[in-house]
Amino acid sequence: MQNEFDLQPKRNLTFLLYVLYGFAIFSAGILAVVALIVNYAKRDDMRGTIYASHFTWQIRTVWWYLFWNVAGVLPFGYLFFSFDQPDVFIGGLFAALVFWGLVATVSWIWIVYRAVRGVIALNDEQPMYSN
Numbered sequence: 266m267q268n269e270f271d272l273q274p275k276r277n278l279t280f281l282l283y284v285l286y287g288f289a290i291f292s293a294g295i296l297a298v299v300a301l302i303v304n305y306a307k308r309d310d311m312r313g314t315i316y317a318s319h320f321t322w323q324i325r326t327v328w329w330y331l332f333w334n335v336a337g338v339l340p341f342g343y344l345f346f347s348f349d350q351p352d353v354f355i356g357g358l359f360a361a362l363v364f365w366g367l368v369a370t371v372s373w374i375w376i377v378y379r380a381v382r383g384v385i386a387l388n389d390e391q392p393m394y395s396n
Contacts, residue, residue, distance in 0.1 A: 283319075
């Protein structure tokens with residue numbers, strides 16, 4: 266059993282990763298990639314602690330965030346087939362931009378929500394999942 270002093274660095278790292286995820290939008294996602302790499306590199310060190318569930322939560326958050334952002338840009342692929350029709354191209358571009366904007370906005374709100382929810386659970390010394 267680890268004592269409180271052994272767990273404090275793990276708690277601090279978990280908190281720092283939540284901060285990086287929360288501010289990832291301001292770095293074009295670079296902070297999320299850095300945090301994800303740290304999550305995977307330090308995941309084994311967290312086993313057997315409540316912080317392991319936070320790492321799982323963070324990793325899942327990033328992969329879903331990435332999935333939705335990739336899905337948000339897929340409509341732009343339609344534009345490759347409409348270059349020769351300016352009206353269709355402009356309409357498609359507008360629709361793709363609106364769709365991407367909505368998906369990006371919702372996914373950003375979602376990742377911030379997940380970071381805040383994680384920090385609250387971390388502050389309360391609670392795991393993210395009850396396994």
